Amino acid sequence: MDDSDKHRPIRVALLGCGVVGSSVARLMQEQADDFAARVGTPLELVGVAVRRLGRDRSEAGVDPALLTTDAEGLVTRADVVVEVIGGIEPARSLILRAFEHGASVVTANKALLAERGPELYAAAEAAGVDLYHEASVAGAIPLLRPLRESLAGDDVRKVLGIVNGTTNYVLDKMHTTGQGFGEAVEAAQALGYAEADPTADVEGFDAAAKAAILASLAFHSRVSARDVHREGITEVSAADIAAAEAMGCVVKLLAICERVDADPATGTDRTGISVRVHPAMIPLSHPLAGVREAFNAVFVEARSAGELMFYGRGAGGDPTASAVLGDVVAVARHRVGGGRGPGESTYADLPTLPMGEARTRYFISLDVADEPGVLAAVATEFARNQVSIETVRQTARADDEHRAEERAELVVVTHAAPDAALAATVEALAGLAQVREVSSVMRVEGE
Numbered sequence: 001m002d003d004s005d006k007h008r009p010i011r012v013a014l015l016g017c018g019v020v021g022s023s024v025a026r027l028m029q030e031q032a033d034d035f036a037a038r039v040g041t042p043l044e045l046v047g048v049a050v051r052r053l054g055r056d057r058s059e060a061g062v063d064p065a066l067l068t069t070d071a072e073g074l075v076t077r078a079d080v081v082v083e084v085i086g087g088i089e090p091a092r093s094l095i096l097r098a099f100e101h102g103a104s105v106v107t108a109n110k111a112l113l114a115e116r117g118p119e120l121y122a123a124a125e126a127a128g129v130d131l132y133h134e135a136s137v138a139g140a141i142p143l144l145r146p147l148r149e150s151l152a153g154d155d156v157r158k159v160l161g162i163v164n165g166t167t168n169y170v171l172d173k174m175h176t177t178g179q180g181f182g183e184a185v186e187a188a189q190a191l192g193y194a195e196a197d198p199t200a201d202v203e204g205f206d207a208a209a210k211a212a213i214l215a216s217l218a219f220h221s222r223v224s225a226r227d228v229h230r231e232g233i234t235e236v237s238a239a240d241i242a243a244a245e246a247m248g249c250v251v252k253l254l255a256i257c258e259r260v261d262a263d264p265a266t267g268t269d270r271t272g273i274s275v276r277v278h279p280a281m282i283p284l285s286h287p288l289a290g291v292r293e294a295f296n297a298v299f300v301e302a303r304s305a306g307e308l309m310f311y312g313r314g315a316g317g318d319p320t321a322s323a324v325l326g327d328v329v330a331v332a333r334h335r336v337g338g339g340r341g342p343g344e345s346t347y348a349d350l351p352t353l354p355m356g357e358a359r360t361r362y363f364i365s366l367d368v369a370d371e372p373g374v375l376a377a378v379a380t381e382f383a384r385n386q387v388s389i390e391t392v393r394q395t396a397r398a399d400d401e402h403r404a405e406e407r408a409e410l411v412v413v414t415h416a417a418p419d420a421a422l423a424a425t426v427e428a429l430a431g432l433a434q435v436r437e438v439s440s441v442m443r444v445e446g447e
């Protein structure tokens, strides 16, 4: 934009008018005067690409004349393209086309960024434009800009949190109302939290994509969704929920990104990063335990700053639109004032370590024969795998049927050990003659 162009409106193209897109369109119009004042020139919505014309979009306040099914044509007429279609294609091609035409891009698309981030950043760099995506992780919560900019003077060691609203909503309902899994997922869909295919949420793909984005930013390295160890919540049973409650814990789906330094004292051989998404028990006293419904919360631990906590709405139309519009204002300001925001930073180039090397703690509940030597047999398997036990509790099974068979429940919580050693321990326990069933296994986080 040269000087003569400084005060012409910034042309904004919106791709997608679903949950997020319709909120963006409405809020952009409702707050037009404020945005013009903040940017220094008006933001003009020049078109809204939709898959099908003819649907009533009056709630979003979109002038029907702006609607088009020609997304490819629309991106060539814009200074800023907002991509809220989701998925890999055509979102990727449309964004690349926008860059070719000199437009900056704002997107909420974590799946795309976690799979094709380097390609998109390189294209933005080559075109000298911005690629902003605050909405892609933890919805409304300002998290990516603090990591990229505010913490650029620190050394981030760990990022840990709840980054998927749908699964937090489902687990919360399972704990508090005893609602079934399927029913809770349907409610999350109706509230606009879930992805178009909620499998992405419940199987942990969405959280894994977000973890990849967080780890890349936090550790100045390239992490893609494929590098993230991922477990969803579909295997979390009512028995796991009950076991967690009996331990004074709740089950949460966590994203954990950690700097790992080689340390002979803990048997850690390699320096790198560990990035994982899995359900975990956390004690009720931990601040993450109080994160209800579709809210998200993320802890960032940095060498000088210490612990920081980010909390807010991680999903839903208006909250996500808040982050999208914050980015639109930022990139529009760059176009008016000249220059661009920071791009990708991957200089540290740290490797992502396999899950087996991550140090985790396990909760293990065993249905065992209530007879002499059981505890010793179980303890031997822990020792064989060099896993240290933190607590162990044995109780006789309460129901008559099991008492008659002289069975007991043995609950073990371990100290931190390599995940591979813990998994091997569980496998060995399952093979013991005295163990009838491994009733529940879950990782434990928080003190």
Ligand SMILES: NC(=O)C1=CN([C@@H]2O[C@H](COP(=O)(O)OP(=O)(O)OC[C@H]3O[C@@H](n4cnc5c(N)ncnc54)[C@H](O)[C@@H]3O)[C@@H](O)[C@H]2O)C=CC1
Residues within 6 Å of the ligand: 015, 016, 017, 018, 019, 020, 021, 049, 050, 051, 052, 071, 083, 084, 085, 086, 087, 090, 108, 109, 110, 111, 135, 136, 139, 192, 193, 194, 195, 196, 314, 315, 316, 317, 320
């Ligand atoms: N819903 C939420 O709470 C959040 C969503 N996001 C992300 O925002 C993006 C959009 O999500 P939602 O609005 O929830 O999805 P949605 O499914 O409600 O909306 C997507 C819209 O794009 C339209 N579309 C699909 N292909 C198109 C094409 N070729 N041209 C034009 N329009 C097309 C669909 O018809 C649909 O209306 C996704 O990347 C999602 O991961 C990010 C944070 C939160």
Ligand SMILES: N[C@@H](CC=O)C(=O)O
Residues within 6 Å of the ligand: 136, 138, 139, 163, 164, 165, 166, 167, 193, 194, 195, 201, 206, 314, 315, 316
């Ligand atoms: N489906 C996602 C939407 C926001 O990213 C979620 O449930 O968190």
Ligand code: NA
Residues within 6 Å of the ligand: 134, 135, 136, 137, 138, 139, 140, 141, 142, 143, 144, 323
């Ligand atoms: Na965010």
